[in-house]
Structure formats: structure tokens, C-alpha cells
Amino acid sequence: xxxxxxxxxxxxxxxxxxxxxxxxxxxxxxxxxxxxxxxxxxxxxxxxxxxxxxxxxxxxxxxxxxxxxxxxxxxxxxxxxxxxxxxxxxxxxxxxxxxxxxxxxxxxxxxxxxxxxxxxxxxxxxxxxxxxxxxxxxxxxxxxxxxxxxxxxxxxxxxxxxxxxxxxxxxxxxxxxxxxxxxxxxxxxxxxxxxxxxxxxxxxxxxxxxxxxxxxxxxxxxxxxxxxxxxxxxxxxxxxxxxxxxxxxxxxxxxxxxxxxxxxxxxxxxxx
Amino acid sequence: xxxxxxxxxxxxxxxxxxxxxxxxxxxxxxxxxxxxxxxxxxxxxxxxxxxxxxxxxxxxxxxxxxxxxxxxxxxxxxxxxxxxxxxxxxxxxxxxxxxxxxxxxxxxxxxxxxxxxxxxxxxxxxxxxxxxxxxxxxxxxxxxxxxxxxxxxxxxxxxxxxxxxxxxxxxxxxxxxxxxxxxxxxxxxxxxxxxxxxxxxxxxxxxxxxxxxxxxxxxxxxxxxxxxxxxxxxxxxxxxxxxxxxxxxxxxxxxxxxxxxxxxxxxxxxxxxxxxxxxxxxxxxxxxxxxx
Numbered sequence: 001x002x003x004x005x006x007x008x009x010x011x012x013x014x015x016x017x018x019x020x021x022x023x024x025x026x027x028x029x030x031x032x033x034x035x036x037x038x039x040x041x042x043x044x045x046x047x048x049x050x051x052x053x054x055x056x057x058x059x060x061x062x063x064x065x066x067x068x069x070x071x072x073x074x075x076x077x078x079x080x081x082x083x084x085x086x087x088x089x090x091x092x093x094x095x096x097x098x099x100x101x102x103x104x105x106x107x108x109x110x111x112x113x114x115x116x117x118x119x120x121x122x123x124x125x126x127x128x129x130x131x132x133x134x135x136x137x138x139x140x141x142x143x144x145x146x147x148x149x150x151x152x153x154x155x156x157x158x159x160x161x162x163x164x165x166x167x168x169x170x171x172x173x174x175x176x177x178x179x180x181x182x183x184x185x186x187x188x189x190x191x192x193x194x195x196x197x198x199x200x201x202x203x204x205x206x207x208x209x210x211x212x213x214x215x216x217x218x219x220x221x222x223x224x225x226x227x228x229x230x231x232x233x234x235x236x237x238x239x240x241x242x243x244x245x246x247x248x249x250x251x252x253x254x255x256x257x258x259x260x261x262x263x264x265x266x267x268x269x270x271x272x
Numbered sequence: 273x274x275x276x277x278x279x280x281x282x283x284x285x286x287x288x289x290x291x292x293x294x295x296x297x298x299x300x301x302x303x304x305x306x307x308x309x310x311x312x313x314x315x316x317x318x319x320x321x322x323x324x325x326x327x328x329x330x331x332x333x334x335x336x337x338x339x340x341x342x343x344x345x346x347x348x349x350x351x352x353x354x355x356x357x358x359x360x361x362x363x364x365x366x367x368x369x370x371x372x373x374x375x376x377x378x379x380x381x382x383x384x385x386x387x388x389x390x391x392x393x394x395x396x397x398x399x400x401x402x403x404x405x406x407x408x409x410x411x412x413x414x415x416x417x418x419x420x421x422x423x424x425x426x427x428x429x430x431x432x433x434x435x436x437x438x439x440x441x442x443x444x445x446x447x448x449x450x451x452x453x454x455x456x457x458x459x460x461x462x463x464x465x466x467x468x469x470x471x472x473x474x475x476x477x478x479x480x481x482x483x484x485x486x487x488x489x490x491x492x493x494x495x496x497x498x499x500x501x502x503x504x505x506x507x508x509x510x511x512x513x514x515x516x517x518x519x520x521x522x523x524x525x526x527x528x529x530x531x532x533x534x535x536x537x538x539x540x541x542x543x544x545x546x547x548x549x550x551x552x553x554x555x556x557x558x559x560x561x562x563x564x
Contacts (some may be wrong), residue, residue, distance in 0.1 A: 049442050078444035085442050093435040097457045103436075106453075107443035155439070 001060065002027045002163045002194030003048065003083075008057035010043050017043045019219040020057070027162070030185070030195040032209030032226065034202050034241060040218040041198045042088065045165045048196070049085045050074045062162045079111050081159025088167040090148035094140035101136035104154045111159070125154040130180055146177045153181065157188070164188065165196045170204050182208055202241050206230050214238045236264045276537040283533035289526035293519075296339065297346035304336035308493050316508045325515055329505055334498065338516060341493035346523070348409055348487075348494070349474035353467050355413025360420025361463055365455060367421075368428045369447045382418040390415055391484070398486050408487025412477050416470050423466050427459040461535040468527030475520050495519050 003025045010018040018040045025031045035041050046052040048059060050066065058067050062082045069077070077083070084107075087093035094103050102109075104125060105118035126133055129150040140148055149169070156164055166185075170178045185208055189195060199205045205212060205226075212229040214222040214237060221235040233239045240261040277283035312331035319326045325334040363378045394411045401407045428451075431437060437454050445453070475496055481487040482497045499516040502509065 051438060051442065075444050075446065078442060081444075083442075085439070087435050087439060089435060093439045095436040095454050098436075098453070106440060106445075110440070110444050110449060152439075155443075159443075 001025065002029075002062055003196065004058075004060040005044075005048065006058045008044070008047060008059065009055045010040075010047050010052055011055045012043075017218055018047070018054075019217075021215075021218075021220055022057075023213050023220065023223065025163070025194040025196060027194050028189055028192045029211070030189050030197055030209045032205030032212040033196060033198045033215055034200065034205055034212065035215030036200055039215045041200075041215055042167055043218075044215070045085060045167050045196070045198055048163075048165060049083055050078070081107055081111065081161055083163040084156035084159065084161040084165070086152050086156045086164065086166045086169050090145065090152045091140065093152055094148060096139060096141055098139075099136065100131075100138050100140065100143065100151050103140070103151060104136075104158055106155065107159050121158060122154075125158055128157070129154045129184060130177075146174060150177070150181070153184070161193060163194045163196070165198065167198045168200070169197070170199075178204070202230070214241065236261050236268065240265065277530070277533045280533050280536060282529050283537075286526045286529035286533055289522055290530065293342070293346060293523050293526070296342040298343070300339040300342035304333075304339040306333040306336040308332060308336040308340035309491050316505060318509070326509065326512065328498070328501055328512075334512070334515065337493035337498055338495065338519065341495055341498060342519075344405070344488055344492065345475060345478070345495040348405065348478045349471045349523075351409040352412045352416065352474035352478070353470045355409065356417040356420050356470055357463070357467060359414060360417035361424040361459070364421040364424025365428045365451055365459060367425050368432050369451070378421065382421045385415060385418045388415075394481060394484075394486055403486060403489075405487050408478065408481050411486075412474060412481070416473065419466055419470065420463065423462045424459050427462050428455050431455050431458045461531075464534040465528075465531040468524075468531035471524065471527045475523065 001024045005024070006022045008018055008021040009016065021040075021044060023031060023033075033041055033044065043052060047054050048061070050069065054067060058065060060066065061077065064077065066074070066077065094100075098106075101119065101122045104122045108118040108121060109115070122136060123133055126136055131147060131150050131154065135143060135147060140151070143151070153166075153169065156166075169185075170181050185195060185197070195208075197205055197209055209226045211224065212226045213220050214229065214233075214235065216235075216237045222229060222233060222238040229238060230242060233242050240258060243258050243261065278287060310332065312327065314323075314327055315329055315331040317323055317327040317331075323333050323335065325338070328334055328337070367375045367378045393415060394408070397411045398407055401410075431454060437450055440450055440454060478487060478494065478496055480496070482494060482500070488494050488497065495516045499513055499520070502512040502516065505512065
């Protein structure tokens with residue numbers, strides 16, 4: 001398994017942000033994680049890359065148990081470039097004073113690779129994510145939202161990672177670029193990279209994910225093959241999500257049905 | 273960065289003035305037409321061919337005193353600013369990264385220095401280390417360092433939790449890398465402003481210490497010292513303080529201009545400003561076409 005999480009708990013102070021979350025992603029597999037704002041999606045991602053310390057549970061990345069890793073061990077693991085994280089907000093995750101090229105190759109420079117090799121790699125990656133080569137010398141503030149997002153994706157791919165976590169990777173892209181981005185993700189998957197695709201929008205995940213996990217109030221309420229979750233969701237929240245997805249025509253529930261499901265959700269409350 | 277500063281008009285003016293002052297500091301003592309310490313009977317003379325800026329209350333040539341004093345004045349102010357920079361900025365940045373204990377200790381030290389009466393501290397240090405210019409500079413440098421500490425710490429704090437720093441950390445960056453690559457550029461502009469201010473304050477403080485007999489000893493001239501002496505004879509030569517004042521003001525003003533120019537070319541806005549000037553307007557919005 002490229003990534004394995006079992007019984008993961010994360011607390012922020014006394015708030016429990018994640019409750020006994022378990023999931024696993026095999027090489028070349030794509031896991032979609034969907035859930036609304038505040039459901040713990042980003043916390044899950046941050047815990048996996050070591051930005052948040054779990055209060056219980058186990059995390060295994062590329063065969064290494066990282067749950068109790070200290071700062072130095074994390075740094076060594078990260079420098080190997082096995083796991084990369086594409087942040088939700090491309091503008092804020094790029095240093096406004098660093099050129100696009102330097103941002104893309106930063107992981108390589110941190111590893112101590114020579115500049116020339118890094119610059120070479122930046123040009124090839126720019127082509128791969130459909131970014132004009134001349135944009136490489138620009139600052140992030142001089143790029144459009146979609147271009148910035150492609151920069152952050154390029155940065156994540158620069159080390160040939162085994163696991164890539166994408167936090168809302170297509171939300172800032174227009175339709176044409178979204179298709180390209182999803183195409184790129186498919187290529188990655190074929191190359192054996194494990195992807196965790198986080199989104200609030202079932203529609204953008206359904207097409208690329210092999211499996212889908214539905215996160216609700218910090219816990220996974222439904223997990224299974226993408227087709228099953230989309231076509232035959234069991235948990236009321238998953239049914240509500242599917243019913244609200246405007247892109248899945250056949251599955252769209254009518255208003256009465258959605259209200260019924262919301263009521264049901266309120267009655268059963270969050271995950272145990 | 274210097275090249276980018278020079279592309280701005282303000283940057284060029286600042287560099288011009290500072291270069292002239294550096295020239296004075298380097299060669300001023302050699303250019304002095306008279307011995308700056310030798311008195312004559314011609315006291316409090318008005319400007320004339322022989323004494324372009326007149327003479328002071330002991331009949332010493334004011335032009336010679338100002339030229340001769342420029343080295344001590346400028347070097348003194350620069351030393352003060354640089355010492356404050358090292359003593360303040362380094363712990364200011366590190367206080368964010370070196371853990372709670374270091375943070376607490378440096379914060380309390382900064383508070384203590386702010387609370388300490390300046391003159392008492394100066395007298396205590398000269399009593400401990402002996403009277404002299406380096407000791408005086410040390411006192412002033414340490415006393416103004418909390419300003420640098422606070423400015424550096426505030427700028428670092430605003431960057432430390434940003435997402436791009438997190439992105440660097442996820443890529444395996446060490447604290448050193450984060451500071452060099454991301455923090456330093458954000459800390460530099462406010463520090464440059466503080467540095468320019470401190471250089472100005474340095475002039476004034478060094479001369480007020482001179483007044484107390486700490487640091488530069490009385491017969492030796494400094495800009496601040498000349499100014500202090502001139503003030504005592506205001507009723508005889510009301511114009512006299514204007515000359516040293518103009519020198520001090522020009523230096524402080526040039527430092528402030530330089531600080532502004534640095535702020536303009538670092539920061540994102542400044543870079544964009546320079547870049548759009550360089551590019552032709554038609555190319556500013558290129559890149560891949562946006563879908564309709």
C-alpha cells in the first residue's frame with residue numbers, strides 16, 4: 001500500500017476534527033475524499049503529510065510508519081519526495097516573491113540537486129501541465145488563477161512522488177483546463193502514483209477516482225468503489241451528496257427527496 | 273537588489289547623497305584646510321574667504337571641524353545601526369523558530385532593554401568597559417536593538433504560518449532554508465526602514481553622549497558636537513547650527529529614501545511595477561488563452 005491510515009484521530013484543542021478514520025490507497029489507485037467544509041478533509045491531508053500531529057491511530061506512507069516520527073525523521077522522508085501535497089489555495093501556497101520556476105523546483109533544490117538540472121526539469125514539467133515556458137520567470141501575482149494552480153501541481157510532481165494528495169485541485173480551473181488537469185492525473189495514475197483527491201464536489205471526483213470515501217463531521221460514513229458510492233449510496237449524507245450533484249443528471253434527486261434526507265441526517269447526527 | 277534600487281529615481285538620489293557622505297567620511301579629514309583642534313583669536317567669525325563657514329567660540333575653523341568630524345560621525349552611526357541589526361534581527365527571526373524557551377528569554381530581554389534608563393545604562397557600561405568610542409557605540413547599539421528585534425519578529429511571524437512556508441516544509445525544507453528563502457525577503461524591507469531611522473537616531477545619540485563626556489572626547493569634532501557647540505552661541509551666530517543640521521538631515525533623509533526604495537523593489541508590488549515598465553504593454557497579459 002502506498003498510503004495506509006487506520007483509526008486516525010486528530011484533535012484541535014478539545015475539538016475532535018477526525019474520528020477513527022481508516023483508509024488505504026494502493027499504487028496507481030485514486031481515492032476520492034469528499035465532504036463539506038469543516039468535515040475534516042484538509043485535516044486528514046495535513047495529518048498524512050505531517051503538518052498535524054494525530055492524537056491516535058496509525059499512518060503508513062510508502063511502507064514507513066510515520067505516526068510517531070520526529071521532525072528530523074519527517075524531514076528525511078519529505079526530502080526523498082515520496083509524498084507531495086497540493087494545497088487548496090494556489091495563490092497562498094506560492095511565495096509572492098519567488099519566481100514560478102523557483103517555486104516549482106524548490107523541492108529539488110531542497111534535496112540539493114544542481115540548479116541546471118532543476119531548471120531543465122522545470123521546463124519539462126511546465127510543458128506537461130500546459131504552462132507556457134515564458135511564464136517560468138514570472139511571479140505568482142502575475143499569473144491567472146488557473147496558471148497558478150498548474151504551477152502548484154507541477155511543484156508536486158517535480159520529485160516523482162509515490163503519493164500525491166490534492167486538496168481541491170480543480171476548483172480554480174475553467175472547464176477546458178479542468179479536463180487537461182484530470183487527463184494529467186490519469187497519466188500519473190497509470191505511472192503507478194497513488195492519488196488522494198480531496199473535494200467538496202462529488203462530480204469532479206466521480207470521474208477520476210477508483211474508490212470514494214465520504215467524510216462527514218470528521219468520520220468516514222461511506223467508503224467503496226466509486227461506481228457503488230455514486231449509484232447506490234447507503235448513508236443518508238452520501239445520498240444527499242449524490243442527490244445534490246448537478247453534473248450527475250440521472251442521479252439527481254428531486255427537492256422533496258433532498259429535504260427528506262436532510263431531516264434524516266439531523267435525526268441520526270454525526271458518526272459515532 | 274542594488275541594481276533594482278538604482279532603477280528608481282528615489283534610489284538614485286539616495287545612493288548619490290550616501291556616496292557623497294561616504295566620500296566625506298573617507299577623505300574629509302584630509303580635505304580640512306586647517307587643523308580642526310587649533311584655536312585662533314578670531315572667535316565666532318562670520319564666513320569669509322579664509323573661513324568659508326566661519327569660526328567657533330574658540331576660533332577654530334568650522335569647515336575643518338565638520339570635515340574632520342565626518343569620519344567619526346558617519347562610522348559611529350553606521351556601527352550603531354549594524355550592531356543593533358545583528359543584536360536585534362537575528363534573535364528576532366530565531367525567536368519564532370527556536371522554541372518557547374528561547375522566545376520567552378529574548379522577549380523578556382527586549383522588554384528589559386526598553387525599560388532600562390538609557391543614560392544609566394551608558395554610564396554603567398563605560399564604568400565597566402572604560403570610556404571610549406567603541407563602548408559608546410556598543411551602548412547605543414544594544415539600546416536600540418529591541419526595535420530591530422520587534423520588527424524582525426513581527427515580520428517573521430506574519431510569514432511563518434503562511435501556506436508557502438508549509439509547502440516548503442512538506443518538501444523537506446529546514447528552518448535555515450525557510451529563513452533564507454522565504455522569511456528573509458519579507459523581513460528585509462521593514463528592517464531597512466528601521467535601519468535608516470536608526471542611523472539618523474545614531475547621529476543624535478552619539479552627539480548627546482559626547483555632551484555627557486561619554487564616547488567622543490570633547491576637543492575631537494563630530495557633527496553632533498559642532499551642532500551642540502553652535503547652539504550655545506545662537507545669539508552671536510544664529511545661522512551657524514544650520515550647517516551641521518543640514519549634513520545630519522541630508523544623511524537621515526537619504527537613508528529614509530533608500531529605505532523607501534528598498535521597500536518598493538522588494539515586496540510583490542514593487543517587482544510588478546518594475547516588470548511592467550520593462551515589458552511592452554501587449555505582452556503583459558499573455559500566457560495560455562483563457563477559455564471563453
